[in-house]
Amino acid sequence: MVSEIERRSGVALWRQIADDIRAAVGNGVYDSAQRLPTEAALAAQFDVNRHTVRQALAALARDGVVRTVQGRGTEILPRTRVSYPIGARTRFSAGLGGQVAKAATRFLETATEPASEEVARALALAPATPVLRLETIGAADGTALSRATHWFDAGRFADLPAHCAQSGSITEGLKACGITDYKRLATEISAAPASRADRKDLGLQAGAVVLLTTSVNADRDGVPIQMSRSRFAADRITLSVRNAPEIGDGDEAGDG
Amino acid sequence: MVSEIERRSGVALWRQIADDIRAAVGNGVYDSAQRLPTEAALAAQFDVNRHTVRQALAALARDGVVRTVQGRGTEILPRTRVSYPIGARTRFSAGLGGQVAKAATRFLETATEPASEEVARALALAPATPVLRLETIGAADGTALSRATHWFDAGRFADLPAHCAQSGSITEGLKACGITDYKRLATEISAAPASRADRKDLGLQAGAVVLLTTSVNADRDGVPIQMSRSRFAADRITLSVRNAPEIGDGDEAGDG
DNA sequence: TAGCATTTGTGCGTATGTATA
DNA sequence: TTATACATACGCACAAATGCT
Numbered sequence: 001m002v003s004e005i006e007r008r009s010g011v012a013l014w015r016q017i018a019d020d021i022r023a024a025v026g027n028g029v030y031d032s033a034q035r036l037p038t039e040a041a042l043a044a045q046f047d048v049n050r051h052t053v054r055q056a057l058a059a060l061a062r063d064g065v066v067r068t069v070q071g072r073g074t075e076i077l078p079r080t081r082v083s084y085p086i087g088a089r090t091r092f093s094a095g096l097g098g099q100v101a102k103a104a105t106r107f108l109e110t111a112t113e114p115a116s117e118e119v120a121r122a123l124a125l126a127p128a129t130p131v132l133r134l135e136t137i138g139a140a141d142g143t144a145l146s147r148a149t150h151w152f153d154a155g156r157f158a159d160l161p162a163h164c165a166q167s168g169s170i171t172e173g174l175k176a177c178g179i180t181d182y183k184r185l186a187t188e189i190s191a192a193p194a195s196r197a198d199r200k201d202l203g204l205q206a207g208a209v210v211l212l213t214t215s216v217n218a219d220r221d222g223v224p225i226q227m228s229r230s231r232f233a234a235d236r237i238t239l240s241v242r243n244a245p246e247i248g249d250g251d252e253a254g255d256g
Numbered sequence: 257m258v259s260e261i262e263r264r265s266g267v268a269l270w271r272q273i274a275d276d277i278r279a280a281v282g283n284g285v286y287d288s289a290q291r292l293p294t295e296a297a298l299a300a301q302f303d304v305n306r307h308t309v310r311q312a313l314a315a316l317a318r319d320g321v322v323r324t325v326q327g328r329g330t331e332i333l334p335r336t337r338v339s340y341p342i343g344a345r346t347r348f349s350a351g352l353g354g355q356v357a358k359a360a361t362r363f364l365e366t367a368t369e370p371a372s373e374e375v376a377r378a379l380a381l382a383p384a385t386p387v388l389r390l391e392t393i394g395a396a397d398g399t400a401l402s403r404a405t406h407w408f409d410a411g412r413f414a415d416l417p418a419h420c421a422q423s424g425s426i427t428e429g430l431k432a433c434g435i436t437d438y439k440r441l442a443t444e445i446s447a448a449p450a451s452r453a454d455r456k457d458l459g460l461q462a463g464a465v466v467l468l469t470t471s472v473n474a475d476r477d478g479v480p481i482q483m484s485r486s487r488f489a490a491d492r493i494t495l496s497v498r499n500a501p502e503i504g505d506g507d508e509a510g511d512g
Numbered sequence: 513t514a515g516c517a518t519t520t521g522t523g524c525g526t527a528t529g530t531a532t533a
Numbered sequence: 534t535t536a537t538a539c540a541t542a543c544g545c546a547c548a549a550a551t552g553c554t
Contacts, residue, residue, distance in 0.1 A: 010315065010541090011463040012530060015266030019449035026448065026468075027485065028372055049532055059266065067470040083444070086500035116287045149283075187497040188339070191447035191465045195279035196272065204498070207267040209465050211447045212282075229283065234447040241443040241497050243344035266530090268541060294519060305543045308519085326520045327551030 014055035015207060017046050022065055025076055036066060036074040038149035063205075063235075080138060083240045084232070090170055090184045090215070092138050092146075105169055107134040108201075110161040112154045119151045122216050122227040130154040134161065134170070137158060137201055138230075145237055147201045148230035156225070174226075179219055184227070189239060194231070196251040202233045207233040271309035271463060273302050277312060278321055281332055291375035292330040319461075319491070328404065337497045338396060346440045346471070347427055348394050348402075356396035361425055364391040364418040364457075366393070368410045372499060375407045378472050378483040387412040390426070394459055400458045401493055412481070430482075435475055438482070443471040445495060450487070458489045461496075465490040 021036065037058065043050040057074055060066045068074045082099050093103040094243060114128040123131070132154045138146040152160055155196065157177050164173035174182065190212040194204050202210075211230040215227040232239070277292065286292060295313070299306040313330055316322045324330040338355050349359040370384040379387065388410045394402040406426065408416060413433050420429035430438065446468040450460050458466075466487040473482040488495070 010268035010311075012266035012268075012540095014530080016449075016452065016462050018266070020451045023448055023451040023454075026446075028374055051529065055266075055530090081446070086445075086497050116284045118284055118287075184499055187500065189342075189445060189467070189497065190337070190493075191464060191467045192279060192282065193272075193275035193463065194461030195276045197276075198279070206272055207463070209447045209449060209450065211445070211467075237446075239445040241342050242444065243440055243442065245273040270541080283552065296519080306520095307544090308542060311541085322519070325551080327518075329519065329551095 011207070013048060014052045014059065017042075017048065017053060018056040018059045019207075020046070021060060022063075025065060025079070027082050030076060034076050038073060062133075081235070082145065082237045083094050084145075084237050086184075086189075088183050090187070093169065093171075096140055103138070103140045104141050104143075106137040106139065106163075107165055107168075108137060110134055115151070119227055123151065123153055123224050125153060132157055134159060134164065136170070138216045143236065144202045144233070146230050147198050148228055150226055150228045152226055170226075179225060182217045182219050184225070185216045185218050185222075187213050189213050191234065194233075198231050202231070204233055211237070212219065213237060213239070267463070269304060270308050270315065272314035273298075273304065274315045276302070277316060280317075281321060281335075286332060290332050292332065294329060299415060337491070338401065338493050340401075340493050341496050341498065342440075342443050342445075342469075344439050344497065346443070348425075349425065352396055357399075359394070359396045362393040362395065363417075363421055363424075364393060366390055371407070375483055378407060379407065379480050381409060388413055388416060388419065392426070399492065400489070402486050402488045403454050403457045404484055406482055406484045408482055426482075435481060438473045438475050441472045441474050441480070443469050445469050446492065450489075454487050458487070460489055467493070467495060469495070 021042075024030060036042065036057075036181070036232065037045070039050050039053050042053045042057075057066065057068055061068055064077060065079070066074050066076055069234060082096060084096065092105060096103045111133045112130050115123065115125055115131040117127060119125075119131055120127050120129060125131070130150040133218075134150040134152070136148050136150065137144050138148065160173050160177055163176035164170055167173055167176070171182075192212060193207055194208045194210045198204070198210055199206065199208060202208075204210075209233045213228075213230045213232070215228050215230070216227070218224045218225050270314070277298075292298065292313075293301070295306050295309050295421050298309045298313075300328065302309065312481070313322060313324055317324060320333060321335070322332055324331050336351055340352065347396050348361060352359045357406055367389045369389060371379065371381055371387040373383065375381075375387055376385060379385075388408040390406040390408070392404050392406065393400050394404065413430075416429050416433055419432035423429055423432070427438075447465060448468060450458070450464045450466045454466055455462065455464060458464075460466075467490045469484075469486045469488070471484050471486070472480050473484070474480045
């Protein structure tokens with residue numbers, strides 16, 4: 001089962017096996033027994049040396065996925081992930097409401113710079129219009145969950161950074177700028193290995209995965225006011241989309 | 257800038273640097289110049305040997321992210337990803353409509369087995385009720401995009417596999433079973449390194465990332481009929497959530 | 513056209529990490 | 534624990550292609 005493709009992939013075998021077991025645990029493969037197969041069995045299954053399996057299990061134990069006890073085996077630890085709702089009313093703090101005791105936004109950096117092509121398009125601004133860039137970290141109960149970059153029209157929201165810094169919330173900051181309500185128009189969701197910078201800010205290990213979302217918020221009149229690109233620690237959060245109970249529009253065909 | 261944490265992480269330095277550059281490209285960091293810094297500059301930036309940077313660039317070139325030309329430099333190639341809409345009417349084939357010439361579902365395996373706790377809960381069945389499990393690959397223009405597992409009440413949908421195999425579509429198969437319309441209730445989205453099995457089915461390299469979705473479909477009466485867990489090749493697809501133009505419900509606070 | 517600086521491509525030697533037996 | 538094989542990473546040197554003067 002060890003195909004050659006994996007060898008020069010830049011990802012060590014033990015790491016690949018760890019990812020595999022992690023996925024299997026996540027998929028409920030070992031649901032009935034709350035325990036992993038023996039190291040010998042895993043070594044046979046993955047067709048590798050038992051040392052390699054042990055290295056994988058040690059990594060999973062470091063990450064709190066499993067716990068190995070000599071003579072007993074490797075048991076699976078219960079995993080908890082925060083669920084983050086994506087919808088028209090998506091806002092960070094309250095989205096986590098109930099799941100965590102304290103949600104907070106930390107503001108890292110603010111800068112004004114000419115809009116990139118993508119940002120200008122999203123905010124319906126002329127190319128290279130000055131835009132405000134805000135860098136934030138979203139945390140829950142002291143654990144960083146997301147690292148985000150937000151862009152605003154610098155002309156319209158010049159005072160935003162000061163208001164945000166004071167209130168500790170973008171929603172509150174926008175309120176101080178006259179935006180009493182806003183709505184998320186769309187969210188694009190992707191995923192990728194975490195960059196070094198994001199790993200540092202989110203406290204992730206090499207090889208960790210982030211969920212990437214690019215979203216646009218609009219004011220009451222539907223005018224786009226904010227574009228955001230967020231990176232969520234994928235092992236700490238799931239995004240959830242709940243569809244309103246309406247039926248009937250296009251006709252499509254299939255699955256996923 | 258090379259912290260020790262990264263060294264024994266099981267992920268090669270060149271791989272981490274490749275992920276970094278990939279993220280930077282995705283974030284539009286090099287938007288203005290459509291070219292990466294020189295290998296020497298990147299080596300200095302990441303504080304590694306130029307060989308290591310070259311290995312990272314070679315990997316990115318293999319993946320079609322960049323192209324390097326001797327004497328000239330490394331240019332960024334325009335990236336194309338299929339966008340997959342998530343909503344109440346989510347269906348595989350037509351969701352990709354227009355973006356690809358031909359979308360197809362391949363059925364790998366069918367089995368009947370007792371429902372796991374999670375599946376039983378999602379389908380509102382008694383624990384260990386027999387359920388039908390369908391394994392599929394979703395492809396567009398010959399490229400595999402998703403690998404999914406679907407569960408149905410085996411009692412109600414005994415004939416589904418035959419109908420699906422014949423029509424090549426779950427939607428059509430359900431129609432033959434009397435389900436003329438259905439609706440997606442909710443989708444949970446996560447991400448993780450691809451498992452070996454998924455890498456094989458989707459043709460991905462080690463270290464590749466998958467977007468994981470767990471969703472439940474219900475019939476006209478709101479009775480859950482299908483639970484699915486899909487794994488999308490994250491570098492080939494983005495999930496898109498578009499919010500209906502309605503305003504006003506809860507009050508929340510923040511960002512992402 | 514020739515000359516030059518810049519940038520990528522290649523070769524070799526060495527040290528360390530990873531995986532097997 | 535030891536030995537062996539291969540992948541990874543570094544450092545240095547030089548060849549080859551490009552772009553500009």
